[in-house]
Amino acid sequence: MPKVIDNKPLSDFIWQMRIEVPHLVSKARAGQFVILRVNDTGERVPMSIAGLDREKGLLTVIYQVVGKTSALMTGVPDSGEISDCVGPLGLASHVDNWGTACVVGGGIGIAPIYPIAQAYKEGGNKLHTIIGARSKDLLFYEEEHRAVADQVHVCTDDGSYGHHGFVSDVLKKLLDDGEKIGMVMAIGPVPMMRVVANLTRDYNVPTWVSLNPLMVDGTGMCGGCRVSVGNETKFACVDGPDFDGHKVDFDLLTSRLSAYRPQERKVMKKLLEDPNCRLSKAVKAFKYPDE
Ligand code: FES
Known part of the structure; x- marks a missing residue:
């Protein structure tokens, strides 16, 4: 064991x-x-x-x-x-050199975005990392992220630490300021990933999200982790967990997550x-x- x-x-x-x-x-x-x-x-x-x-x-x-x-x-x-x-x-997450990349971690998503940030950095990218939580006491891994990224942006919903607001506000500001981001990867609560994907669609920035549906076997056999991406059924455990955020049916994901x-x-x-x-x-x- x-x-x-x-x-x-x-x-x-x-x-x-x-x-x-x-x-x-x-x-x-x-x-x-x-x-x-x-x-x-x-x-x-x-x-x-x-x-x-x-x-x-x-x-x-x-x-x-x-x-x-x-x-x-x-x-x-x-x-x-x-x-x-x-x-x-x-x-595994797709890693390439896009010039500048941005990883976005919300809530518990601050954790899995960390090895991806390391991989993006090793891929030669300039890296922005945006992490956010409801309040300061729910933030973690800030130092770890600072050791990897070129710039770390921290936010809290209640303003108890860092930027007062959402990770998507910071990402929007970077894009509005003219940062040429070639790839965004977002992991966190479904509403956060949905907002990030909707934002980057407007700016034409490719965006991956890592989906977290309910799973049973994890090998593509049970269908429990079914998601819809670009109107095609995919199984997050074998086809993902990363998918094109601009094509994910977030409504279906939300309803299936609350089924039990x-x-x-x-x-x-x-x-x-x-x-x-x-x-x-x-x-x-x-x-x-x-x-
Ligand atoms: S968890 Fe069973 S098919 Fe993915």
């Missing part, structure tokens, strides 16, 4: 786990993902790759507590184990109400935004 080297909170509900999977790490490339299970009866959850330490064979994933499985993940101790970790899955929300809430509630639940106080205080 894969060993968890360490598992720590970056804020109350955003955690970083490093897993020893040398075989997987030796093959993985930026943009790919893994599927892991916390325990033998647990669901299979897709996780973006946030970091690869090839020397030590360590995979880094960053996850946000949004339901039962992510809550259970916070309970895995340092030097503990998870049931399995399969991958690398999906296609009532069930997700029910099992999370049951977990948190269980008197034997041994998760941290902060995680036990989890509430959905509308509660």
Whole structure:
């Protein structure tokens, strides 16, 4: 079973786990993902790759507590184990030299955009990185991004740090100021990716987005991760996760992502109400935004 080297909170509900999977790490490339299970009866959850330490064979994933499985993940101790970790899955991000490129990470998307930023930089691009979160306490990896990009632009929705506003405001300003951006890559909440794609369409800047539909097998067999891109059905796990943002049907993606929300809430509630639940106080205080 894969060993968890360490598992720590970056804020109350955003955690970083490093897993020893040398075989997987030796093959993985930026943009790919893994599927892991916390325990033998647990669901299979897709996780973006946030970091690869090839020397030590360590995979880094960053996850946000949004339901039962992510809550259970916070309970895995340092030097503990998870049931399995399969991958690398999906296609690696396309990397080229576009002159100037821009990566945009919103919320938990700040993590998977990081290895892609590294790959774009290694591809010889001048790189703008825009990262944003609802508030300062939900931001992370700023220093890591600063070590890679030529310019890092930080925003918060509430103005508690950096630019007061959205990642798309900063991107619009760069484009309006005449920065010749040859490629944009955006990862984050669906509404954010949709806004970025709508913006860059107007400026004729090619844009990739990394899609995060529900997945089961991760190998193209179950159809769970079906998305529509340019009116064609694609499976995010084998045809993606990166797709042309200007062609993605974001309405379909949004509705499919919420298909099991009532069930997700029910099992999370049951977990948190269980008197034997041994998760941290902060995680036990989890509430959905509308509660
Ligand atoms: S997760 Fe089953 S087809 Fe993609």
